[in-house]
Amino acid sequence: MPPKFEYSDLRILEGLGKYGPRNVTEVARKLDMPAETLRKRLKHLTSQFFLRFHVNIYHTYLGLKKALVFAEAAPGYEDLLFNCLRQNDFWISLVRCYGMFEGCVGVFTVPNDHCVEFEQFLEEVVKLGVARKSQVFWCTCFHAVHSRCKWFDRKSQTWNFRWDEWIKKIPAEDTELPYTLVDPKDFPIKGDYIDVFILKELEKDATTSFTDIAKMLGVSPQLIGYHYRNHLIRRGILESFEVSDFRFGTTTSNFFCFLFKFDSAEKLTKFTSSLLNKPFVRTLGKVLGQNALYGYIYLPKPEFRRFIDHLSKLIRTEFLQSYSYAIQDLQKSSRQTISYEYFRRGTWIYDHKKHIHNLHDLIKQTAPELYAN
Numbered sequence: 001m002p003p004k005f006e007y008s009d010l011r012i013l014e015g016l017g018k019y020g021p022r023n024v025t026e027v028a029r030k031l032d033m034p035a036e037t038l039r040k041r042l043k044h045l046t047s048q049f050f051l052r053f054h055v056n057i058y059h060t061y062l063g064l065k066k067a068l069v070f071a072e073a074a075p076g077y078e079d080l081l082f083n084c085l086r087q088n089d090f091w092i093s094l095v096r097c098y099g100m101f102e103g104c105v106g107v108f109t110v111p112n113d114h115c116v117e118f119e120q121f122l123e124e125v126v127k128l129g130v131a132r133k134s135q136v137f138w139c140t141c142f143h144a145v146h147s148r149c150k151w152f153d154r155k156s157q158t159w160n161f162r163w164d165e166w167i168k169k170i171p172a173e174d175t176e177l178p179y180t181l182v183d184p185k186d187f188p189i190k191g192d193y194i195d196v197f198i199l200k201e202l203e204k205d206a207t208t209s210f211t212d213i214a215k216m217l218g219v220s221p222q223l224i225g226y227h228y229r230n231h232l233i234r235r236g237i238l239e240s241f242e243v244s245d246f247r248f249g250t251t252t253s254n255f256f257c258f259l260f261k262f263d264s265a266e267k268l269t270k271f272t273s274s275l276l277n278k279p280f281v282r283t284l285g286k287v288l289g290q291n292a293l294y295g296y297i298y299l300p301k302p303e304f305r306r307f308i309d310h311l312s313k314l315i316r317t318e319f320l321q322s323y324s325y326a327i328q329d330l331q332k333s334s335r336q337t338i339s340y341e342y343f344r345r346g347t348w349i350y351d352h353k354k355h356i357h358n359l360h361d362l363i364k365q366t367a368p369e370l371y372a373n
Contacts (some may be wrong), residue, residue, distance in 0.1 A: 009147035017146035058239035096332035173273035
């Protein structure tokens, strides 16, 4: 039987996400426990469970706009669609999905002045017959939800999903969004190459030392520390830390990409506020210029039906306008860091012609019949 998290474990993971894993002594102080106890417990957790520590970047302050892409594959070309989307240099997450459609969900961070070209890239994938259709939703940066202990019963050491309580409290929730979910006025570039390089490494492992990063760049650890404190932190480019875990297990749970739509900004904000401390939410993002919310949702399989039932209640009471979702297949997924290699002299190099050329080459090599049609 696979090991299960205890309340103390969840409290530690919540603290590491909220305060960051780089300074365990500080996290221990915040959690009111001895630092050595925290280190020993963390060592045990990393040996028993899959844990990943990384940073969340506020891409807006690097001149990048988040794109959430839903692409429905032409039958028989599901894997090819996945590989086609990889031909754009600015993808950061791609996952095969099924449910309401078979295809892919992708997250891209596109230089703000190249959004039209990115949409043309997606249109070309459809024109070539690999995808039936694609939709792109331009979003705010994604807000990480750190909650682990909410709805976990300390006595029984089990989860208690209080869905009725959740929807009853939504109308009284806060009406102010976190800054990460507010439509930005512009997309300034507040960082330089060293900043982007540091972020790339911390996306892979948020505990990587300044000394190790300095060796990669051939500079001093002091310079890396200066950029980290005075650029990434002070300028708000590093938005938060995140701990990835499978608190509900791997074989008994699923990941979903949801899109919630509302008929007013107030309803969207209250609904969003209700999710900011829930353990089944990984990340949230608001669709720019719309009363629509993206949610990366992680649920035990028995709770999915109950979640949907309560969304239906919200629709019947006219609080929620509609929702749609895709089930994600983590067996066929890829992530990559920020595309630091395309950041030069304070600007992003977006090569649209190369993306289209590589897309055509891939299809010619793997599916020449599409050209015959």
